[in-house]
C-alpha cells in the first residue's frame with residue numbers, strides 16, 4: 001500500500017507508523033469527567049468499515065505526523 005506523505009510524496013506503508021483515529025475530541029476540562037469517561041477518551045476508538053480519518057507518522061522519512069482518510073475495507077486513500 002502506498003501512503004501519500006504531504007512532504008515526501010507516495011511511499012510504501014512499511015515506512016509509516018499508524019497513529020489511530022484522527023480528530024478525537026477531548027473534554028475542554030479533563031478534571032470535570034470521571035475516570036470511566038476519561039478512559040473512554042483514551043482507550044476507545046471507532047472501528048468503522050469504510051472511510052475513516054486517521055493519523056500517520058512517517059517514521060522512516062520526514063518524521064512528521066499527518067492526517068488522511070482511508071477506506072478501511074479497500075485501503076483506498078481519499079485525501
Ligand SMILES: [Zn+2]
Pocket residue numbers: 005006007008009058061062063064
Ligand atoms: Zn514524509
